[in-house]
Amino acid sequence: MEHIIEGCIRAKRESQKSFYQKYYGFSINICMRYCQIQEDAVEVMNDGFLKVFRQLHLFTPKHQDLEASLMAWMKSIFIHTAIDRYRKNNRSHPLQEIRDDHDQEPASAEDAMDRMTYKEIIQLVQQLSPTYRTIFNLYVIDGFKHEEIARQLNISVGASKSSLSKARANIQKMIREKDFSLYERRAI
Numbered sequence: 001m002e003h004i005i006e007g008c009i010r011a012k013r014e015s016q017k018s019f020y021q022k023y024y025g026f027s028i029n030i031c032m033r034y035c036q037i038q039e040d041a042v043e044v045m046n047d048g049f050l051k052v053f054r055q056l057h058l059f060t061p062k063h064q065d066l067e068a069s070l071m072a073w074m075k076s077i078f079i080h081t082a083i084d085r086y087r088k089n090n091r092s093h094p095l096q097e098i099r100d101d102h103d104q105e106p107a108s109a110e111d112a113m114d115r116m117t118y119k120e121i122i123q124l125v126q127q128l129s130p131t132y133r134t135i136f137n138l139y140v141i142d143g144f145k146h147e148e149i150a151r152q153l154n155i156s157v158g159a160s161k162s163s164l165s166k167a168r169a170n171i172q173k174m175i176r177e178k179d180f181s182l183y184e185r186r187a188i
Contacts, residue, residue, distance in 0.1 A: 001067060003015075005019070005070075008056050009057045019053075020049060024045075026071060026074070027045045027048060027049065027074065027078050028042070028045050030045075030079065031045040033126075034083075034133065034137055035126075036126050036127075036130070044078070044081050044085050047081050048081040051077050079138070083134070086134050089130070121171075125167075128170055132164075132166060132167035134153065135149055135163045135167060136171075139160070
C-alpha cells in the first residue's frame with residue numbers, strides 16, 4: 001500500500017488508478033449517503049479523489065494501522081466535499097428546501113428498523129430532502145455535533161436539531177408505510 005501512496009504523491013497515473021479502484025466502493029458509499037442521484041454521488045466522489053490526490057503528501061497516519069488511518073482521513077475529505085456541494089447548491093436559501101413529505105407521528109418504528117438492512121435504511125435516507133439527508137447523515141452516521149453541523153452548513157444549532165428531528169420522523173413514517181404496504185400485499 002505504501003508504494004501506491006508514494007506513486008500517487010509523485011502523480012503516477014498507474015498508482016492513482018490502483019488507489020482509485022481500491023477505494024472506489026468505500027468512497028462511493030460515503031457519497032451516496034449525501035446524494036440522492038448516483039451521478040451526483042460520482043461527481044462528489046471524483047471531486048473528493050482529486051482533493052485526496054492533491055493532499056496525499058500531507059497525510060500523516062494517526063495510528064499503527066496505515067489503511068485504517070488513511071480511510072478515516074479520506075472519509076473526512078469525502079464528507080466535506082459533499083458538504084461543499086450541498087452549500088453550493090443551497091447557497092441562497094439553505095433551509096427553504098426543507099419539506100414535510102411525511103407528517104410527524106409519535107409512534108415508533110424501531111422494530112421495523114431492526115429488521116432492515118443497512119442498504120434499505122440508506123435508501124430511505126436518500127428519499128429525504130437534501131437538507132434533512134445531509135443533517136441526518138452528519139449527525140447520526142458520521143457523528144458530528146449540532147454545533148459542527150450548524151457551522152458547516154451556516155445554519156443555527158436549533159435549525160440543525162429541528163431538521164434532525166423532522167428527518168427522523170420522516171424516516172419513521174416511511175418505515176411504517178413500508179411495513180403497512182408489505183402487510184397489505186401479504187393479505188391479498
